[in-house]
Amino acid sequence: MKRISIIVVIFFFAFSCKKNDTPVPVIEIPMGTLEFIASYDLDIPEPSGLSFGSGSETLLTVSDNTNQVYEIDLEGKIIRMLDYEGKDLEGVTYNPDKDLIAVVEETDREVTLLDYSSGNKEGTYKITIPFGADNSGLEGISYNSNNKFYYIVNETNPDLMVIWNPDYGIISEVKLRFASDYSGIFVDVSQSLLWIVSDQSEGLYKCDYSGKVLMSFKLDDIKYEGVVVDNDMVYLVNDATSNLELYKIITD
DSSP states (O other): OHHHHHHHHHHHHHHHHHHHSSOOOOOOOOOEEEEEEEEEESSSSSSSEEEEOOGGGSSEEEETTTHHHHHOOTTOOOEEEEEESSSSSSEEEETTTEHHHHHHHTTTEEEEETTTTOOOOOOOOOOOOOOOOOOEEEEEEEEEETTTTTEEEOOOOEEEEEEEETTTTEEEEEOOOOOSSSEEEETTTTTTTEEEEEEETTTTEEOOOTEEEEEEEEEESHHHHEEEEETEEEEEEEETTEEEEEEEEEOO
């Protein structure tokens, strides 16, 4: 019996060493290039989150200073400000299927749905996930009309993408591992892609629906906290400079 135990131990040790000696493949993420096109001053303090409005002819953003929702034109001019005043607003998206605006409130980990036309509150939902500091919670949201789910990023600790629907709650949670934090998300339904922006990593990432990075783009500054993409054009809002910036994706 003792001899059998020794043989088992030796076999296990040999197998473990062989397994650990196997090199781990390094996956290189292709780098893309963004060409700066224009920058527009926003009369909105600390803009955070970005979405197309109805018909993709306007943009929606929120301020984590005033805690209100703004609709702006494609050059950053304010068209209207909704009466709704939230708490620690960080992300916004438009749901064309139900003509609703959804906003995320970071500290309380909540999603609030608003009527697009009136701005009236339709409901508030708690996103129950483990979390660390109050200021590292829900940071971005985008609606996917292909599958009728919302995609939400938690800034950090934990680094998560939450797929959620008000009828079913949390559908799934995806661990994100490619940036220092996650500050905005956009679902490109025409290409079945996700675009995720990171404040601290100064990066924009093109991902598939599972959160796998397909290409990364270097940004020139921190504090980018909202993104939308229209074909090869990228709109970004910067929380610190209060700018709406337009870039073009350069392809070889």
